[in-house]
Amino acid sequence: MVPPSDRPWLSKYAKGVPAEIAQPAQPVYGVLEQAAELYPNRAAIEFMGRRTSYLELLDQVSRAAQMLHSHGVGKGSIVAIALPNCPQHVVAFYAAMRLGAIVAEHNPTYTLVQLAHQLADCGAEYLIAWDKTLRDTPEVTARLKAVFSVDMTAALPASKRFALRLPLPKTRALRDDMTVVGAFAVPAAATLFSWEIATKNAAPLDRSVPGPDLDDIALLQYTGGTTGVPKGAIITHSNLVSNAVQSVAWVVGIRPGDETFYAALPFFHAFGLNLCLMIPPLVGGTVVIFPKFSVDMVLAAHKHTPATLFAGVPPMFDRLERAASERGESLRGIRHSICGAMAVEPAVAERWEAATGGILVAGYGLTEASPIVGGNPTSADRRHDCIGLPYPSTEARIVDPEDIDRDLPYGEPGELLVRGPQVFAGYWNSPEETAAVLTPDGWLRTGDLVVMEPDGFMRLVDRIKEVIVTGGHNVYPSQIEKELLLMPESLDVTVVGVPGGDLGEWVAAAVVLAPGAKLELEQVAEWCCQRLARYAIPRELFVVQDLPRSLIGKALRRLVRKQIIDDAAIQQLPNPIPETASIPTAQ
DSSP, X not given: OXXXXXXXXXXXXXXXXXXXXOOXXXXXXXXXXHHHHHSTTSEEEEETTEXXXXXXXXXXXXXXXXXXXXXXXXXXXXXXXXXXXXHHHHHHHHHHHHHTOEEEEOOTTOOHHHHHHHHHHHTOOEEEEEHHHHHTOHHHHTTSSEEEEEOGGGGSOHHHHHHTTSOOHHHHHHHHHHSOOSOOOOOTTOEEHHHHHHSTTSOOOOTTSOOOOTTSEEEEEEEOTTTTSOEEEEEEHHHHHHHHHHHHHHSTTOOTTOOEEEEOSOTTSHHHIIIIIIHHHHTTOEEEEOSXXXXXXXXXXXXXXXXXXXXXXXXXXXXXXXXXXXXXXXXXXXXXXXXXXXXXXXHHHHHHHHHHSSEEEEEEEOGGGSSEXXXXXXXXXXXXXXXXXXXXXXXXXXXXXXXXXXXOOTTSOEEEEEESTTSOOOBTTOHHHHHHHBOTTSOXXXXXXXEEOTTSOEEEEEEGGGOEEEXXXXXXXXXXXXXXXXXXXXXXXXXXXXXXXXXXXXXXXXXXXXXXXXXXXXXXXXXHHTTSOGGGSOSEEEEESOOOBOTTSOBOHHHHHHHHHHOTTOOOOOOOOOSSOOOOOOO
16 A cells, blocks of 8 residues: 555655755745846856846846736736746746736737637736737737737847848748737737846836735646646745746756756746746756757757757657757756656667767656646656656645545556645645645545656656546557557557547557558557457557647647547648647657
């Protein structure tokens, strides 16, 4: 059994990692303020070659806070941010944090309907948005108290801003990618965010203006949760700072004042926000900001400002290593790499570690845990086939999903429950949804089926809601997908359960074929019969052109299942902008 008081994983912690972390002493803004005091001249951010020191960044944040304050933003105000990765995003986030406002992060590439739903759901009063986002949503923003427009090119070095004016196809393409060119429909009263900060019209904020308390709400982070319906996860200042402190404690050998982080993950996603917005100021790190993930941009940046810590998802590591190898370029110097969102193939991890000379560790988390629950130790004990160990100050239990008071033995799959300082306060305006996942004594139901080994290492089996029950047997889609992806004919695979008469459900596989390949159901059955239980072999096969995935790589199985049921003659499954925040389309 795994009683709550038993923490076998502590013996597997890397040397120097504490069992507990201290309670945060300051809210989010205090972390930046402290960094400016300890590392005033250290570059806080770098964007397309332009560097901003911690002291300069703090000044910009103070002026932005004053600008927002002059428009009525204060403690408890809800400020929506819909921006790609850019310096203005960093400034806007910390300015709102200084005032004690509640930030609601949104994907800037959302459709009108998606953005309208989330702005209405959170009750946003103010919006700081990319000018390209505002171009398409004037009617959505009409009811807000104030709207601030961001032109990303304003944060570029002067030479690059000038170059964007040149009548060359390459510069025109870059300019069109970063900002709106020519007349466009935005709210008439929209304020140009960058201009206000750059001029002296926005004085620094008076220090007497009150800020937040540790237990105040800092962030509403939208997530599909266990139902797929977007909900705002309530994250406090204490949650955010605690999780950042846990992460810093986890990475053995991190060097204060001498680390360079690459922000290739989006700030508006919980993973990117933690790794690229919260953690760097804690250690005086420089953040190299990428407006979107691009292999070319990352490899070019590594030549002049080498990364020492890189956070990403498996496809990023795979593509970067392959491109660097093909081009004869170096990835050396990346000492620590953090992988999340989905399992990393051991072969990819091994290639990456060989190329960088550093280590890659997989972690596990969810938005409701701010977002990191734990990860593999940054030591020789790391296991690429596991999601790792619970973080310091984090408790974990594996329980019967039908009776969460019953703990399960080691080695038996059950629902993972966690409790710790990073666990969220509930869903915004959704008491029933909150009660379904958060117990009165603080345990968070993750909705994930996990196996815990006797030494505390955890392996993710699948999402509980996505387990296929066929003929009384539990079938885990991810295990079938793993085997089908080994077929030379398959490029991408999603497995779902569909109505199967007396069997309850049966297994259906939607497959994207490799170029020139052909595939029949009989081939799939023959391949699987040596690798899977008979009841787990797909009974239906759908060859498709594309599969819906979130842009951090997670299979959107509910969309595949719906499409299969709605249209048995499916030829292509759409890949819409996902309901949860995700990475802008990679080049």
